[in-house]
Amino acid sequence: MAVLILTDLLEAPVLDRALEPALQRALDGKAKPQGALGRIEELALRLGLIQRRLKPAVQRPVLLVFAGDHGLTRSGVAAFPSSVTVAMVDALLAGEASANAFARVVGAEVQVIDAGVAADLSDRPTLVHAKIGLGTADASMQPAMTRQQAEAALLTGARVAEDALRSGADLLALGEMGIGNSASAALLMHRLAPAPLDDCIGQGAGHSPEGMARKRAVLAQAAARSDAATPLDVLTQFGGYEIAMMAGALLAAARAGVPVLVDGFIGTAAALLAVRLAPAARDYCLFAHASAEAGHRLMLAALDARPLLELDLRLGEGTGALLAVPLVQAACALLSEVADLSDVLEAAG
Structure with a gap:
């Protein structure tokens, strides 16, 4: 294992925002009015960016x-x-x-x-x-x-x-x-x-x-x-x-x-x-x-x-x-567990 030195510790990576458009589309497409979950949606987007995935999760x-x-x-x-x-x-x-x-x-x-x-x-x-x-x-x-x-x-x-x-x-x-x-x-x-x-x-x-x-x-x-x-x-x-x-x-x-x-x-x-x-x-x-x-x-x-x-x-x-x-976990669940509005509307006929 490499020995950690202070200069390494001070090199925090700049947050990669490449997924931001896809995450925002996913949030906007959920079965709810756009932006209706307010800051939970902002938190979900941040978590997706940090974890670099469309379905973030916090389990531990x-x-x-x-x-x-x-x-x-x-x-x-x-x-x-x-x-x-x-x-x-x-x-x-x-x-x-x-x-x-x-x-x-x-x-x-x-x-x-x-x-x-x-x-x-x-x-x-x-x-x-x-x-x-x-x-x-x-x-x-x-x-x-x-x-x-x-x-x-x-x-x-x-x-x-x-x-x-x-x-x-x-x-x-x-x-x-x-x-x-x-x-x-x-x-x-x-x-x-x-x-x-x-x-x-x-x-x-x-x-x-x-x-x-x-x-x-x-x-x-x-x-x-x-x-x-x-x-x-x-x-x-x-x-x-x-x-x-x-x-x-x-x-x-x-x-x-x-x-x-x-x-x-x-x-x-x-x-x-x-x-x-x-x-x-x-x-x-x-x-x-x-x-x-x-x-x-x-x-x-x-x-x-x-x-x-x-x-x-x-x-x-x-x-x-x-x-x-629980707020962090709820924000993850919004992206990973909530149905897309298009699927709900399709099921409604």
Whole structure:
């Protein structure tokens, strides 16, 4: 097997649109008024283009949940301590988190990956062990990671995705778990959207007014510490291992021609990073929902993305991405299972 290197990962293929006229004719010819299924028809067309076939199918959705801790939590950007990350990883492994419940409903497999949890989790046999470090450094004081660690996280996320694809996954949903990761995502958005920092900062897992003031002050200190602007530099200065791995997984899926369901605020920050690294990857992204987290709609706008759902979610874990799986499958079924109008009319005599 060839060793994946970063330059390979950044070569997302431009979406081949050769099938677009045939797909549009197929959609227009179904037993329904043209355009009557609205955005489901747009989604069906996109899936057909990504899979390069007139009858796309999604039968093996897989949720990859990347977990990591952030040094920023030591400066008070989060309402909960990093120990909660470990507790939630264990809940995910036990099948007891919200993401597990939703995955069972939609028939998705769940894999949990230790990207950089600040604890020794080597005794969890069902965990995918991919730790880059015991959490990132405090980005308000120093770079969150080294350039080597940033590149390693991107490549490791890609390898995790490639393993899932080799096992038969035909749709990847990306999720995360990590106390403090909304702070890291806000800094990434600030530089990569770009957008004013205050517009990027939200409640995360919840804050008092005093907690929000502290979060804003710490993130302002972090932003003032470095003028990083290029994607890899921004990741190195402000990112998280789990965010980098989600970006790497998205890029690997794009290289393989597999659609990716992007979750909420943190997931979209990972998508923003991936698209800034490899612009062609944007066409392989399906944006699941508009989060209630402040800044998410602005970040979606920076990606020219229109989400499938609006449910006021702000949990993470890939929960919103999972809720969009049935819409993706319905869009496939429109092309593969619905009769042509001409056949219906012929049968009617």
